Amino acid sequence: MTSSDTTTAVQRRYKPKRNWLATISYILLGVYLVYVLSLFDVNTGRLADGMEHGANFLGRMFPPNFERYNLLIEGLLESMQIAIIATTAGVVLSLPVGFLAARNLMPAWVTWPARLLIVACRSFHPVIVAILFVKAVGFGALAGTLALVVASIGFIAKLFAEAIEEISLKQIEAIRATGAPFGSVIIFGVLPQVMGRFIGFTSYQLDSNLRNSTMVGIVGAGGIGGTLFAAFQRFDYDFVSAILISIIALIMAAEGINNIMRRLYR
Template structure:
């Protein structure tokens, strides 16, 4: 009950009580950030010095050197081929993996192995996968393709399984009541509800594979990443700038195409 003040006004107490546990947590988090920054030697002086070094580095990139455009175009084509092949296989494999990992469609003894497989695909950075596959199959595009296939399964498989778990089960129950087989339930009850999201996942993964294909090339998994790393090691910064501009243009073109594809399926 509300207490009465001497003036005859009801006092309901303080509706905004202080959460001392939350405040203590924020204080501990702030203290830890300060400690970690000091331990890792993160300081304003180093940041300011880095700005100067970065300015000198950028000045050495000008003027941009496109004289070796044949090498540049060839590596870009290889990068696109790696990304497209890896995305095609990764998306295709992710479809049944995501279906089998959905807990509202499959029993636990089916979902758990596929969820463990997805977790393994997500456990390592693509560069680590690239190092492993370079060791297994040698230098070249094949190692990059295998790397990005596993990266695609880890990303799309997880999101696709979660999208399936959020669907309405009423169409599925109606199809089952009409005697539809399991494949028909999937095709006519599940896929129409998640198709747009799956296309969005696939287009985003293609963009990610284009970026990652440039990164895994640094460790010898094909693509333009190897040329990028070699130019950096030779202090060939004007050609390095040309490579970076080409990668940015490639990603922007990919983003434009993915937007147009989404419009077609909406």
């Protein structure tokens, strides 16, 4: 028997079996997607009308109008202040929550309440949380800041707890063997192993809060989002274009600063 015949025989012998459960699941998923698309009433007429309206809308947005630059600068500065304060407060509050949620450092009766708090903070979109704070504390930057603090806790505390659970326990055991207190174990055994990732989490959250600060402003929680919503209501689309370009420039500048911070830390 030649080598090719042997290979063919082995392939026939070890031919993978079809997973009928997975096949049926894919078929049901495809049928469901077709059903959902049928509910949207998508047709060529609506698509053609939409393309025409979209072209008219874009035509009214250009050229951008930067004459009211004072409103732009004021809104952008307020959004930056909201994002920076919310990120700072969120990081400070996320540190203890992340430690309490780490299952390799804390007992179960401590980690479960901490994880429930994280889940609660992650359960709602920042815009929904901003609406609740607007009702609670009124319109303005305070409501947006509080909403983004909640979002920051839900994101940073979760990732920080997961990062702590992946650390090597050898350093912790060595520090504990010297009789060091729990605080020293955290400072010298845990933080050096997760500090690099924690800085990455913080920089990403700052970038996320800058973007979210524009959304929470739409519901009256301060920032450039309020200016954007007012411009839409006035059908002032050339000013809308200027606001959108300014937001893109702000996000790009923040991304460049984050890259510089990562290089400096490395």
